[in-house]
Amino acid sequence: MKLGHLQLNQPLFLAPLSGITNYPFRKLAKMHGCDVVFTEMISAEGLIRKGQNLLKIEKDEHPIFVQLFGSDSEILALASEIAEAYGADGIDINMGCPAEQVVRTGAGADLLRFPKKVEKILLTVRKRVKRILTIKIRSGWDEDINAVEISKIAEQCGIDGLFLHPRTKTQKFRGKANWHIIREVKQAIKIPVIGNGDVNKIELIKKMFDETGCDGVMIGRGALGNPWIFDRKRKLPPTSIEKEETIKNHFSLLLNYEEEIKALKDIKRHIFWYTKGLPYSTAFREKISKIKEVDLLFEEIRSYFTNLNNF
Ligand SMILES: Cc1cc2nc3c(=O)[nH]c(=O)nc-3n(C[C@H](O)[C@H](O)[C@H](O)COP(=O)(O)O)c2cc1C
Known part of the structure; x- marks a missing residue:
């Protein structure tokens, strides 16, 4: 698949994990075969105020996506420019975080309730981001799942790809990720769709590709204590x-x-x-x-x- 300027073949992505995906963890994932890493989510406002105290990218971790959260289009656009200047290969806007302190500010998964706001943010940010622009979403706020609607809007705004964790905001981490929704989104848009959710064994990587038709797989919790999950050629568990x-x-x-x-x-x-x-x-x-x-x-x-x- 082609994600912006990146040519990738069934790539694996390290998911953004707040408090966890710092440089050492990202580096380890890379060393074991992860194709693209993510920073944890960074407040757009915070990045503008604190700059390199909040974001430092090392030479040996490219390609790397910086994930930003926020609800104001201008602030997100300015923070994206800063992240690009620091070396981000891609900017991802968080539209899936269910944490109350985030949704209370209108950011994260709260955006899924306001498609017009999503459109405004993405049109503004797209004009200012020169490299790759993506969003990471959940399947919806609640049972009124609207991942397809949001994905179509985002595609029209010119984003390069989309990451989908198919649980709703209200579901948080309960139950199972509904991979069927990844398939629906993949069929509804032309840009790359990267599936995410419950891939905690190497065998499940292929299963997600096969069942959903997704273009890439993103792994979060499955990489904790297990960077070997990115080594797809591996037959045996680590000694x-x-x-x-x-x-x-x-x-x-x-x-x-x-x-x-x-x-x-x-x-x-x-x-x-x-x-x-x-x-x-x-x-x-x-x-x-x-x-x-x-x-x-x-x-x-x-x-x-x-x-x-x-x-
Ligand atoms: C501790 C923790 C921190 C997370 N932090 C973020 C984050 O900063 N940004 C984000 O988009 N998702 C975050 N997530 C969600 C993951 O990126 C991922 O979507 C979710 O865990 C499902 O994938 P998995 O089953 O492979 O873990 C976090 C999840 C966990 C468990």
């Missing part, structure tokens, strides 16, 4: 040696990226995902939760996996 190496690598990336205290906090959260379901992982996680020194944590990781290999 414990691979897990250990990846955790250490992830920790090193975090240490280079942020303050030690924050890196320690972050890697502990990721270790929870990496070790989910492994023998004695609860005791291991409890033990490391108290560790405040980097060397000690590296040592505990090594010791846990060495023991695991000896079982």
Whole structure:
């Protein structure tokens, strides 16, 4: 498929995950075969005020999309220009976030209730974004699903592609993502449609392509503790040696990226995902939760996996 200037073949995208998809996580996803990464959602107003304190793009993570949230077309347009100047290959406007503090301001999924507002935003932003412009939507606000209507409007405004997580705003993360809606949207518009929702195993990537006819697949929660999901050639699950190496690598990336205290906090959260379901992982996680020194944590990781290999 062609997404703006990008020529991609059944690509995989790392979904925007607030508080998670920072540079180390994006880099790890890339190293394992992810084609395009997303930043977490960034407030358009915040980006205008705080600039590079909120957004930093590294040379080795292109192509990268910056996701913005906001409800004012001028502010979104200005923030998009700033994100492009910082190196974004694509700008994505968040039209799916169900969090109350976001929808209360008229941003995120709230926009799905106001198609005219969507049109105004996209016409304004399109004039100012030189690179790729996309939106990420849910299937609708509530049972009155309007993903097809919003998609058609967005296509007419000249966006380059669309990401769809087929749950409604009111549904939040309950139930299953309704992939049938991805198929409906794909059939209704000509621009690329990237499906998203509940792809948490490699096998489900092909299933989503086959069942929906989508042009790309976006993965969020399925990548937590599992960057191997992006490696489609993989036949076997990661060995414990691979897990250990990846955790250490992830920790090193975090240490280079942020303050030690924050890196320690972050890697502990990721270790929870990496070790989910492994023998004695609860005791291991409890033990490391108290560790405040980097060397000690590296040592505990090594010791846990060495023991695991000896079982
Ligand atoms: C912790 C968390 C943070 C998220 N942050 C964002 C975000 O910043 N922007 C966005 O569009 N979606 C966000 N989402 C939604 C995901 O991008 C994705 O649409 C959703 O999780 C469904 O895909 P999945 O089943 O592959 O996780 C978030 C989801 C989670 C669980």
